Every structure is written in structure tokens, then in C-alpha cells.
Amino acid sequence: MSKEPIKLDRRKFVYAGLGAVAIAAIGIAAYFATRPPEKIVETVVQTQVQTQVQTVEKPVEIVKTEVVEKTIPAKVGELDLWWYISWLPEEKIATLEAVRAYEAETGNKVNLTFYPAVDVNPKVYAAIEAKKVPDLIPNHYWWLGPQLAYAGQLEDLSDVVDEFKNDLIPGVINGITWYDSKKKATGIYAVPLTLDCVLTHFWKDFYANSGLETPPEDWDGYFSSIKKAHQITIKDGVYGFGWPVGDTSPSDVGSIFEQIVRSHGGDMITPDLKLNVDDPKTKKAVISALKFYTGLYKEGFIPEGATTWDDGGNNNAFHTRKVIQVANNTLSIPAYWYSENKTYYYEKMFTRAWPFGPEGDKRLEANIRGVLLLKDAPHKEAAKEFLRVFMKKFYKQWIIGNEGRFVPTLKSVVEDPFFQKGRVTTARPIDPNLPIQPIALATRPVVPANSVVHPAYAQVVGPENIWPKTMMRIITEGLSIETAAEQALNRFKTVFQEYK
Amino acid sequence: MKIASRVKKYLIGYIFALPFIILFILFVIYPLGYTFSLSFFRKMIGTSPIFVGFDNFIYLLSYPSFNYAFLNSIVLAGIGVNLKMFLALIMAVLLNVEFRGRRIIRALLLLPWAIPMVPSLVTWRWMLDADYGFFNNSFALMGLPRIPFLGIYESAISMAVVYHIWRILPFYTLLLLAGLQSIPREIYESADVDGANWWQKFWRVTFPLIKPLYLIATLLSTIWTLGDFTTIWVLTRGAPADTTNVFATFAYKFAFQVANFGAAYATFVFLLPVIVILIIVLLRRIGD
Numbered sequence: 082m083s084k085e086p087i088k089l090d091r092r093k094f095v096y097a098g099l100g101a102v103a104i105a106a107i108g109i110a111a112y113f114a115t116r117p118p119e120k121i122v123e124t125v126v127q128t129q130v131q132t133q134v135q136t137v138e139k140p141v142e143i144v145k146t147e148v149v150e151k152t153i154p155a156k157v158g159e160l161d162l163w164w165y166i167s168w169l170p171e172e173k174i175a176t177l178e179a180v181r182a183y184e185a186e187t188g189n190k191v192n193l194t195f196y197p198a199v200d201v202n203p204k205v206y207a208a209i210e211a212k213k214v215p216d217l218i219p220n221h222y223w224w225l226g227p228q229l230a231y232a233g234q235l236e237d238l239s240d241v242v243d244e245f246k247n248d249l250i251p252g253v254i255n256g257i258t259w260y261d262s263k264k265k266a267t268g269i270y271a272v273p274l275t276l277d278c279v280l281t282h283f284w285k286d287f288y289a290n291s292g293l294e295t296p297p298e299d300w301d302g303y304f305s306s307i308k309k310a311h312q313i314t315i316k317d318g319v320y321g322f323g324w325p326v327g328d329t330s331p332s333d334v335g336s337i338f339e340q341i342v343r344s345h346g347g348d349m350i351t352p353d354l355k356l357n358v359d360d361p362k363t364k365k366a367v368i369s370a371l372k373f374y375t376g377l378y379k380e381g382f383i384p385e386g387a388t389t390w391d392d393g394g395n396n397n398a399f400h401t402r403k404v405i406q407v408a409n410n411t412l413s414i415p416a417y418w419y420s421e422n423k424t425y426y427y428e429k430m431f432t433r434a435w436p437f438g439p440e441g442d443k444r445l446e447a448n449i450r451g452v453l454l455l456k457d458a459p460h461k462e463a464a465k466e467f468l469r470v471f472m473k474k475f476y477k478q479w480i481i482g483n484e485g486r487f488v489p490t491l492k493s494v495v496e497d498p499f500f501q502k503g504r505v506t507t508a509r510p511i512d513p514n515l516p517i518q519p520i521a522l523a524t525r526p527v528v529p530a531n532s533v534v535h536p537a538y539a540q541v542v543g544p545e546n547i548w549p550k551t552m553m554r555i556i557t558e559g560l561s562i563e564t565a566a567e568q569a570l571n572r573f574k575t576v577f578q579e580y581k
Numbered sequence: 582m583k584i585a586s587r588v589k590k591y592l593i594g595y596i597f598a599l600p601f602i603i604l605f606i607l608f609v610i611y612p613l614g615y616t617f618s619l620s621f622f623r624k625m626i627g628t629s630p631i632f633v634g635f636d637n638f639i640y641l642l643s644y645p646s647f648n649y650a651f652l653n654s655i656v657l658a659g660i661g662v663n664l665k666m667f668l669a670l671i672m673a674v675l676l677n678v679e680f681r682g683r684r685i686i687r688a689l690l691l692l693p694w695a696i697p698m699v700p701s702l703v704t705w706r707w708m709l710d711a712d713y714g715f716f717n718n719s720f721a722l723m724g725l726p727r728i729p730f731l732g733i734y735e736s737a738i739s740m741a742v743v744y745h746i747w748r749i750l751p752f753y754t755l756l757l758l759a760g761l762q763s764i765p766r767e768i769y770e771s772a773d774v775d776g777a778n779w780w781q782k783f784w785r786v787t788f789p790l791i792k793p794l795y796l797i798a799t800l801l802s803t804i805w806t807l808g809d810f811t812t813i814w815v816l817t818r819g820a821p822a823d824t825t826n827v828f829a830t831f832a833y834k835f836a837f838q839v840a841n842f843g844a845a846y847a848t849f850v851f852l853l854p855v856i857v858i859l860i861i862v863l864l865r866r867i868g869d
Binding site: 202203206207209210228229232233234318327328329330384385386388389391397398401403456540543544545549550551553554557558568572 | 625626627628645646710711712713717721726727728729731732733734817818819820821822823834836837838839840842
């Protein structure tokens, strides 16, 4: 049977025409909905500024106009900048905004590429091996810097840092001064952008079960109050502590463990960067830290799944209200709630600094993150000029745009009311979260994290992820704490030998 | 004279094979040789290689948890692949029987294989999650304790095996099914005439005829599984305590996390003799 030819009568023709118009309309709408990202960013930024001016909910300080110096930066051509994608969209916007402002001011082009934070280090290694590198890279997972400096892969940035060296918070310089094994000399190999230390966040209603409003600062008082609250909240499936335990990723769990060792008086390396693991006090501190951390898990104060959490695991546990308290490196958790639900941010949660050690040790370990210039970078001068201009003109705006997740490295910026008082308004005169970290870092003794200052230490704690692995051996393999500690400390000795 | 005539005889063949030989040298021999040679060098990030003899191998053997790479390869390639092939054979035999809806079942069977690997692994990871996962939430509803499946070595590696079977089983089932369908009906008819029962037909007719295909498929699957990176990386990242790593994930960790390329190359070289033996056996089987 042959097919009949399709007859197009008037009605079908009209329907077909209407269909074509509808498809065209959808296409045009889709085009406008997916305009180039630059325009979307501009829109977001404009909206943000308007909100700040018009709404009393926003702190007045942010709106202050900065007096910009009138010196015209040099026109040095383009550069390649790799950056990481953060948990917070605001951070990406702040970086884009700073880069666009630099481009507009100088006429220099910045080729900005974003990568997921965990992919940056592998991509940098691959780029170096392929001998096709960008200019600037983030030292977000902070063990990258000392290791690349040791391998002779970084450009000295002393001349850039010298311009604001006097404004740096004391101690920061130690976290960017690294040894180059090729030059056999130390140098300043990073522009430090942020500081952070281990903080603790609480759900107010859960913690109230302890009978206290705020946790004491001493070790026993602090932890026993949370354990007391846990005994009540666990009936509803809410655990005391949202601490990661497993070795899926190194950042939070490593920092928390290192902070516990410090709080117990341990110093894994000496001020002159010698391994100090045979020191009885340090050994005892490591054993105590292992006992304490694994004890919390074994005794059921930490959710079972914490052995499989990645870096977002503790955040998720807090956001889903599965825990009373969470320990975290940065203020990403309150920053999330600030953008998500201000009532939660101001009224239902609060942040506290890490408690004093069992013997009263008040030290806080700080991670110092920044930007690195690769030795084989194709546009070194342009990159340095970008860093100079950025630090002078756009740094403050950028770090405030990070929603207070990190503390600035410059004294003049950290003094800003945004960091000292937080996002206060007439309706909400107290910010229970944001100022805690800057104030703690300003008022307590601060030491740079060992993995920020020594490449061998960086390897063991970062890529090798020694602490959670050791804890997992205790938890899942039933290894004794003393044996596990001995094995871990021996690993430090082995790796330090390789870096001699 | 003899040699000249021989060369003349084969010359045209060599000329035709030349493009393949060049590509083979470029994309197989060179990378393999490069990997093999660098396994004897200390090659840190951005530095020139320094000859260190067998140091990288000694480093690996003394590296905490590296022994798990051997164990896990045996578990995944030995137990996982053989269990999967055995199940695939059973499934293929069952699907070879005429029944209503057979086509629909065959199509549904392909689904796990059709889903891209990473999304399916992420889904599995979520299903196995101790805090929010489907299984543990079901346990909690039944008043049972939660189990961190991916936080305990035995359960984590078992889940990797289960995932492997779940995902790849359909492919090999279809492969074996195609093999079963290529067996001439007449053989079964003469077996019927001889009074053979179902088991005798399977054992005396089906299995001997499908055996070459079964063996080749098993060898291929073993080779692919030994080199599998994605399953372990997405499911466990080598955790807990580095115990679920396989050679491929260890190599990645050494290269792109520790930045010790010499150790990464040496990791692959550990695997090379096993793979080469398997390939030789495979080629002989195909030749047979």
C-alpha cells in the first residue's frame, strides 16, 4: 500500500505557524535566560549594593566608600589566574568582581578559570609536569605552597609582600616563608590572603539541654557541657559533636586533630623547623589527642557516618540539625545560614572559639591561605602587578565579599567593623558568629599550622592524611592508641628524612 | 639471494602494516617503556628524574597500607569478576528460555550498564551513607543500628564488589546470551533424541560450546577490573585508612597528591607482569 501524501489545509497551516512562533518565542526566552555570565554577575552585584543602601538589616559599615588612590597602575598585559570554587557562591562573585574591577582600572586582561577546590592541586601538578602553567594559583589546600616552594616551582614574591609587610598580622609572614631546595634558601613565596582556625558552632536550642547558655572556656567544662546536652538530645537522634573522623579528605579532620594536639601542649616541630616527635610532652599530647578524638566516636558522641564524611560532611551534619556542635576550619557554616535564613544566623545558632587546653593552653593554630606565582609562569610581571594592585585597592572589598568566612591577613582590614562587630544592625545589635574568629585570633596566642610552614609536615598531614588514617586504624582495626601513635610518628620521621 | 627473495615476499605486508606499527610504537610501546623506565627514577614534581634503582619499589612495599592494593586486586578481580561471570552465565541461560516479556526484561537488565559510571557510583554512595542513606534510614526505622558501610574495610570492599557486579553483569549476560543463541538448535534436538535431561544438555552441550567465549570474557574483564580507577575513587577514595585502594588509585595518589611520580610509575609496574600474563593467555585463547 502506497502512503497518501500529507495534505496541508488552512487549519493545519495556521497551527503549524503558531507552533513555529511558540518555538521561536521559547528560543528567544531561553537565550535571554542564559545570557553570558558577566552580565549575570553585574546584576547580582548591583542588587547587593542596593540592598545594602536601602535595608537597615545590612551593616552600615559595608556601604562605606573607600578612598581609592589615584595612581594609575601599569598596563602590563594579560595573565592567567586559576581560582577555586567555594562552598559559597558569594566567594566566586567577590573574586569575579575583583578581577573585573582590576581589568576596568588597568586595561589588563585576566584569564580567570575556576576549578573545584579539591581538583586544584592535582591540576597544578599536571600543569607543571606538562610545562604549561598558569601564572597565579590559589594555595587553598595550604600544604601545596610549602611543597611547591621546596620543589623550586615558585617565584619569590618578597618584592610584592614588602609593600604591605608592615600591615601584616604578626606571625603571618612565618606561614609564607618557605625553603626552596633548588636555591637552597628561604624566601617569601605567597601573598597571604586569609587566616582561619578551628571554630565551633552550636545550635542554641540543643545546647540549652546542658543547662548553660554558653559553653565554658575551659576544656573539661566545655566538653562535659556538650556531653551533658548529648545525653538528652540523642533520644531524638541528635549527636553531641559533628566532627569528621574518616580519611576521605584531609582538611577539617586534620586541622581539628592538630588543634587538639596543640591544646594538649604538643609541638610537633620546633620553632627552627626540626621534627619534635621524640619529645615526651609532644608524644603524650598526640596519644591524648588520639584517645580523646577516637573516644568521642567510640562512645557514640559523634554520628556513625562521620567515618565516611568528606570536607562537607560536618557542614551537612550541622545544617541538617543532626548535631549540637560542629568544629570547622572557617565560617562557612554561619555564612551559609546568613544567606539562607537570617533568623537562624542571629537567633538559633552561635559560634565559639576553640576552648583552652586541659592545662590551660590557649594557643590557636592558624591556616594561612593565599596566592602563589609559579616559577615558569608566562606572565610574571603582569601577575605581580595584579597582586600589587589587588592588595592595594581590591583586597578589602574581596575579603568582605567572602562573607566573613576568613579573617584578613592585614591589620588595617581586620580592624574594620565588619570583622570586629560583624553584621550588626539596629534591629540585631549583636552578631553571634562573624566576629568570634577575628577576635579569637587577635586575643589569643596564634601559631601557624605546621603544615603551612614545613613541606614534609605538609605531605604527611595533607596528601598522606595521617591523622584520620591513624584514628581509623584505632576505630576499625582495633589498634592500640600507643601503637597507632608510634606508627604515625614514625611516618613523620620517614618523610622528614626524605626532605633532608 | 634467499634473504632478498624473502624480503621481497613480505615487503608488501610490512608496508601495509607500517601505519599500525608506527601508531603502536607511539601510543603503546613508548608510554609503556617510559613508565617502566621512570619507575627506576626519583621523579618529584617539576624536577629532572634521578636514577634510584629499585628504591621506588622498596618505598612502595614499605608504604603503609600498600599491601592492601594486592589484596583488593585479588578481591575485585578474583572474586568479583568470577562471581560476576558465573552469575552472568546463569542469567544468560535463564534469558535464553522462551517466556512472555523476555524482551522487556532484557532491556531492563541493561539499565545499570547504560547509566554512566560516576552518577551511579554517587547514587550508591548516597544509598550506603550511614547518616542519610536509604539502607541506614531503613535500619533506623526498624530500630536497628546504623552501619557505616563505607567506613569499615570489609563492608567497603564488599560494596565495591557488589557495585562491580551490579553494573557490569548485564553486559556480560548479553554477551553470553549472544553466544548461547549462536548454538545451532540441531545439537539440542539430537541431544533430546538421545534422551538428555536439562542439566546434561547444559553440561555436555551448552557449556563446552560457550566455554571459549566465557574464558575470553573473563580474561578481558579481569584486565579491565585490575585497571579500574573510578569505582574505588568515587565510592571510597581509598578510605577507611587507605585500605580500599587499588593500584590505580594508589598511583593517582602518589602522582597527583603526594607529587611523587616515580612511586606512581612504580605502582603501575607492579601490575604489569600480571596484566602481561593475562594478555598472553587471552591471545592464546583467541588463537585457539
